[in-house]
Amino acid sequence: MSRVYAKKGRWLQWGGGMAIVVALLLDLVGCMPMPFLERLEWQTYDSRVRATLSEEADPNLAIIDIDERSLYEVGQWPWPRSVVADLVETLFDTYHAGLLGVDIVFAEPEGTLLKQYWQRLVSDYPALEERGPPDSGDAVLADTLANYPVVLGYYFQASVAEDDPPPVGTLPAPVEVNGGDSLSVPEPERFTGNLPELQQSAMGGGFFDNPQVDDDGVFRRVPLLQRWEGELYPSLPLAMLMAMIGGPTIEPKVGEGAGVAQLEALDVGGFEIPVDNQGAALVPWYGERGHFDYISAADVLNERIEPEALAGKTLILGASAPGLMDLRSTPVGGVFLGPEINMTLLAGMLHQSYKAQPPWVAGAELVSLALLGVLMTFLYPRLNAPTLLAVSVGLLGITLGGNFWAWQQGLVLPLAALLVLFVLQMLWHLALNFLTESQQKRWVAERFGQYIPPKLVDDMVHSGQGMSLQGEEREMTVLFSDVRGFTAFSETLPPAELTQVMNRLLTPLTGAIHAHDGTIDKYMGDAIMAFWGAPLHDIAHAEHALEGAFAMLEALDDINQIFIHEGKPALAMGVGLNTGSMSVGNMGSSFRMAYTVMGDNVNLGARLEGLTKAYGVSVLVSEATVQQAPNWCFRRLDKVRVKGRDAPVWVLEPVGQWRGLTPGQREWQAAFDEAVAFYQAAAFEKAQAAFAALEDQQDPPTQLYLQRIEYYQETPPPADWDGVWTHTNK
Template sequence: MRRIGRRDMVAAILIALLAGGVFTSPPLETLQGLSLDILTALRGKIIGDRRDPATSPVVVVAIDGETYDTPPFKGSPTQTWTREIGRVLGSIAEGGAKVIGFDVIFPSSIEQSEIPFGEAPLGARMKGFDRDYLIALRRLSDSGKLVLGEILSNDHPDRPDRAQQLAVKNNIRALNVHTDSDDVIRRMPLSFSIAGQPAPAMAVELAARALGAKPEIGPTGMTNLSGYAVPSAVPNTLTLNFRGLGRDVPAYSFADLRACVEKGDRDFFRRAFEGKVVLLGTILNFEDRKLTSMRLSGGYDGSPGSRCALPAPASTAKTRSDVAGVFVHATVVRNLIEQDAVTELGSPMRTILTFAFAAIIACAACMLAPFGAVIAWLALTAVYTAAAVGVFVHALALPLTEPALASLAALAMMTGYRFVLADRDERFLRKSFALYLAPEVIETMVASGKMPALGGEMRNVTMFFSDLSGFSSIAETMTPGELVTLMNEYLSAMTDIIEGHSGYVDKYIGDSIVAMFGAPADDPAHARNAVRAALKCHGKLAELNAGHPAFAGHGLSHRIGLNSGEAVVGNIGSRRRFNYTVMSDTVNVASRLEGANKYYGIAIMASEATVAQTGDTFAWRELDAIRVMGRGEAIRVFEPLAEMGAETATQAKVAAAYAEGLTCWRAREFAKAADAFGKTAETDPASALFEKRARALAASPPPSDWTPVNILEGK
């Protein structure tokens, strides 16, 4: 996981603000409606709605295809249906309906027809045809059970016939709908201004009469009906909640009801309409169809109501992207009565939520690889969608498309930002070190966020020098092919170990290896890793000598020198060609310690600086204090035996005897020192060396200014 810096955090915030601002801006306000559509579809698909249509407070009386195909309506113009409509409405009212609303408008009467018919116009010959219908309207209007519909328009208003207006005493309400910019109905107006006064919409009027209350508009413009403050994201509108996708509203065929009137079955009207709000409207395939929030899920033109007189049609209800307009008004009535309208978040809250979502994904895209960021976006979007559907069950609509799209845009922009700017250094580092640095070391460097400075920087490192002993004489006995095979196997094995301990191989010089620990990647444990690598390299060479065919008969041995301290590391060289390497006295001392191994007959020698940085991780044997060529100051040198507690009994015995001898040596007790070194001289070359030196000084004591420092003349 990539670490986020201050620059990255600022970029993530700016990208989230930009994405959030764009996707909640007015030009993209249709996304808010799309969220409603998706939530409606997901709720219907995942959760559904099991409400019994019989419990619906509103029902629809449908002038449907069956009505047009059933006598006496078949082949008859709708202006001639008025008397039958009056009869059916009278039976519905007698059945106990609370209020009846018209979603159909009869703007003319057959009595007004000027078509010639014999010696007089048809209308004159039909005088009195609408009398019973108008009487039925007057009776229902006077009882407060009837509301006719009209369409308000400055250009082409659509109102009922003048005689109907007089019959209901202008008891008429608007059927206008609120259409979004994408021609989808998701919200409905609550009131209209008529002659400077607010007048409730048709659905609001019907719900108010059913509840026995009047709608009130508060100081903030919010409509209150019977204690229910109608939520309005868009002022003076109600957001439709199609909880049952239209199936929760029963629809009765007008043809069947007219036959039921002929049959005289009053009980049916009571069972079907008692206590209900009734909407008279059309359900036809190509007339008054509306796109709503159900357009993605598919809606239903109601649930077929029970039948009274005619057999039920054979056709079954199918989902459609559009629904009959009467069900839009029916949904509003039900939402108001059941206090179940959708509550949408206001613009500030939608913007904040969208920004937060985009910011989370922007940060994820900054920390993770592109594929991981996409997975994070998918996971977060899925979780958020599930939560949004969960709260939509309770009629609260969270923005869905805006956060999802804004966060996706933030993901794309942050990925582009990283590619162009933020990851430029990382790509440079990977390209620069890919061929000569272990992948895990490169990953460590990238994760640390610290790139090596071009031109060099001071770093505390541990240098590792190794060289094969007497290799020149061995090489003389081998063919070039055998030599290359041997060296490739040896160098590969040693390099794998070095890189496996976070080391960096600086160069190969023939059979020699120059490596450093602690650069280019930061490694607080570079001294411990260097010592472990040296011990493992020594053990690995023993395995190769014992088991690899290329090493058979050669008995290769090597020397390793370790030293820790400050060094300049970086890209060093000419303007045209440079290498990532290291320079300092720390490097020179490590090189000298590698060569000093041969004087003591050992394989690994480390400086006291390296020992100090390893703590108590290893068991050591102090060898001597030496002054290497080219350096005036003496340094103490040590041999690593094993991890602390892992040394063998023989190693411990030799180390103890050697320590005793070294103490006597430094105290000028040369005879005692010789005896102590002599205990292990047969098996330990370093003890043998000191025994010989101690006996010589015991026989010929040094001057008083003698110091126990071994001066090495060679490299």
């Protein structure tokens, strides 16, 4: 039954393990999406980003910040276009900046804005009406932009509502992309661009929106191209890069993924930018917010910074002031400025430090997940819990190490599905191992509880003591018992009742052995073989065996009272005990095994049980057992040579524990030992007198010795007689 259950448990482990693998594979191929895996993948990606921030800023990149101090000194936003023109002129004429990207859109004519503002002002101050509104600064700003390398920003809108206005402003010139018609990039439904005169005067333009924000609202990848009316337009960082290197034609690089051609990278004049199939690049985070230099726009306008501070630098104009703050959630911070994200993208392009996720990654994840899943499914059921944990930790360490090494090389390999695979496989197999082990322990307890005391079975299950079924040598005590006269007793009973009587007899005898931590080896008809000291070690095995033997005699007395009441004859029993080195373990054949003891000392125990009838006593022990039971009182019965053993041994009868003996019992035991000593010395007259003094006790060994002495007086033994009595029967 245990083997059948183990086989069923193994199939259950295999089935559950494969179910885990199949579920994860179905998620990867999109047949059974599990959103929690996608979110876990995002979290593992964010953790790797935060763990590898360089914190080394490029000194040639900086952000011109419209901060709170700038609003305080210059005025509330929007500033007059002439002020913006002054800011641009100062950056290039005074500080000799290299390139300026503008993360702000100028969508409405300043004249319209001034007119609205002027009307509100006149309603409060009518006297100002005669002066008329100030002149628009759009022309001034347009003239300024035409003289310097400035890239303006604008934004697309992925979808529109019914009440949204039509597109505003104008777009810059599209970029040239070889084979651009085949690219699958975002196609927005609306845009908000700069005034035509401003955009036409600028060196270029790029969008700063992101239609590919993940569902948790975090910026992780940003599209570099979007399609409007069939033409492709670059992001602000890409437009700035193209402005720096002369506006080359973009060359898409295509790789193989899932058996089809997929966009893998964009080559921009030798600058290769890894992208996904939608043309989006992973943001190459360098540090937390404030990683790049922030320079207040007010300090630039008032020329409060060092003349060489901005020389030749690439700049982005943006806002951090409250109310104007362009905030985003990112892996490196929940509050991150949009201009700094664009600067981070540009830095990645310039330093070629982008992370790549090529098309083949999906296939590699699928294969690795399948291989690892199958390995775990069929390997883990063969491992115990500690080994399973060790193997899992090892495999997980290799996986994490390889993933992190790939990350350092610029490759982003998926991790979430593998982590879930490890956790679920480990938990599943540990749970099944625990269940299987519990069931096996219960099965062992139920089966071996018939032979081993329940307390001992419980100790075997819960102790940390190593136990082996392999044969080993141990010092133990063995017990043999046999009911005398049972054959004649059984002949008077029908077979059905005989079985019932046998069970009634053996049950309390077995209980007496179990009560004193003995292990039943086997039943041989009405005979019992038991031992102490295995499978658990027992340093007091001899004393426990003696206690068990006397408990068996008491149990037999109780049974006899019932038998007599039923009209059946009373039964007697002989018990033999021997202590010594024995071989214990699982022994037998390939068809049947049994946990048993073997050896010469086991045979001697059986011989001692047979001698109890010859001496007319209930219990006989060897001298080896006496040495292991100092709390017990014994009387020496005889020095004998048993069948099958040449060396003579002393056989002794346990009288009882010393603490329970009366003074009279102690004196009688001492007198009997003295009589035996006279006999062993061949002083038969003294021995006869000593035994005769004990004859009134109706003691069978005393009667036996008187008969022997009478024999030796008539037929004296040889001069070299050693006092040993040889028994020829078992």
